[in-house]
Amino acid sequence: MRKYLTTSVAVAALTVMAGPAFADMEAARAFLDAEIGDLSSLTREEQEAEMQWFIDAAEQFRGMDIRAVSETITTHEYESQVLAPAFSAITGINVTHDLIGEGDVIERLQTQMQTGENIYDMYVNDSDLIGTHWRYQQVRNLTDWMAGPAADVTNPNLDLEDFVGISFTTGPDGKVYQLPIQQFANLYWFRYDWFTDPEIMAAFEEEYGYPLGVPVNWSAYEDIAEFFTGREIDGVEVYGHMDYGRKDPSLGWRFTDAWLSMAGAGDQGIPNGLPVDEWGIRVDENSRPVGSCVARGGATNGPAAVYSVEKYVDWLQAYAPPAAAGMTFSEAGPVPAQGEIAQQIFWYTAFTADMVADGLPVVNEDGTPKWRMAPSPRGAYWEDGMKLGYQDAGSVTLMESTPEDRAKAAWLYAQFIASKTVDVKKSHVGLTFVRESTIQHESFTERAPMLGGLVEFYRSPARVQWTPTGTNVPDYPRLAQLWWQAIGDASSGAASAQEAMDNLCREQEQVLSRLERAGVLGDLGPVLNEERDPQYWLDQPGAPKPELENEDPQPITIGYDELIQSWQNN
Secondary structure, eight states, rough: OOOOOOOOOHHHHHHEEEESOOOSHHHHHHIIIITTTTTSSSSSHHHHHHHHHHHHGGGGGTOOOOEEEEEEEEHHHIIIIIIIHHHHHHHHHHHEOOOOOOOHHHHHHHHHHHHHHOOSSSEOOOOOOOHHHHHOOOOHHHHHHHHHTGGSSSSSTOOOOTTTTTGGGGGGOOBBBBBBEEEEEEEEEEEEHHTOOOHHHHHHHHHHOOOOOOOBHHHHHHHHHHHHOOOTTEEEEEOOOOOOOOOSHHHHHHHHTTTTHTTTTSOOOOSSSSSBBBTTTTEESSSEEEEESGGGOOOOOOHHHHHHHHHHHHHHHHHHHHGGGGGGGGTTTGGGSSSSSSSSEEEEGGGGGGOTTOTTHHHHHHHHBEEEEEEOOOOTTTTTTTTOOOEEEEEOOOBTTHHHHHHHHHHHHHHHHTSHHHHHHHHHHOOOOBBBBHHOOOHHHHHHGTTTHHHHHHSGGGGBBBBBOOTTOOHHHHHHHHHHHHOOOHHTTTOHHHHHHHHHHHHHHHHHHHHHHHHGGGSSSOOOOOOOOHHHHHTTSSHHHHHHHSOOOOOOOOOHHHHHHHHHHH
């Protein structure tokens, strides 16, 4: 079995290596021997050539101390604890890679934007901020940076086309503003062992008149949730759904991370709907936001959005464990691994590593998972050509306020932790793929049976329908904080779904209006439409969409093995 995770021996070797920073191939070879081996898309000769390039390019910065920051997830822990010391030993550039909460990362980035003070030389923040970065022009445009000032420190083997999420970090001007270094999707999770149990399958088909399988639409998901809830399997009382509902900032992620797109609230378009995106924000032909409420051509409070919130509330109350309504994102995350949940419509693949640990009720004795992941079911308003879910893409961001020499040194570190030399091993540790060459590596073919469909999904044509927040959102930090408060009111019963979304769209437009009046975004800022009778916009093609006569169409399921076979035959 390959060494997918860092061993204590390897860590010890790296610690010794990272002591005196002597920056030469001796350090690089020690790192490659101790940590990488054949877990790379490059041959050993190619690995050494890439390491020699880093040594040569970094010579001018040897002895410099730089600071990087990212949120705390397994992938970034590996970068901070293993790759940063290795980079320091190999190049002589001393990196401190801090790990803090996602909200804290954004707070520090905002502070640097507002004050110009260089807090960090490199930020890893979600590509959800692409609309902010493109409009505010306070981050380095990497396309021009690589071709100009940073040409001498840009790896000729970087290969941007190999990054599967590079479109997520590209602005409407065609320029790349961030470099993805970790990526994970929000998919459907289910108990494969229960879904393929002959007795359970027969009972479901007898009751509902169609086969139990991966739900293609929300109608089927609801039937499956109803079927499993309250059923006893192997002495355990089962719930047909899992979610969380506490009025907390993490509730905002539950919705800005593309819940409305799963329902079908926005327009067609990959990676994001145009002119109306999954947040319900409409832009004009110049990508300037013009409204969020239906009265201005937006869809945040339209019938599809309200339908999505109603389904969320109904399922949480009817099919999830009673405690779920009072849980946050982090509290709800481990629950499916405890063995009482039949399916979850909103599940991040970043949890994969935690769901395959030995001894869990959802893992077989041979280490294979009892569960699988699959594409998310779609809501009644969804149409072909729309995105179907969310993908988080943590991406390197270099601020304009960072001095050029420090930014160049940080850019070398960014390229090192995303390099072909290290990316396969890093992906085995964190399971957050960013490179096509890594996804296709033979080691993941070998490991795929242990990962519940993760590899199959990322090798499939379906993956392009899972995308982060796009460029319609002009100021992600200001707008994102509005969501959890509005949705929290709906979740708690303090407001109906319609009232909550009416409040949310008005609050979003207040922020857009302030940005318009301030003029800080110039020709890229909002210019709100005049309000009209909402029916005018509902009568136009696309989003906002009029209410459907039937929001519960014929349920559709597909066998998981049939689904995987269709991907492999594509």
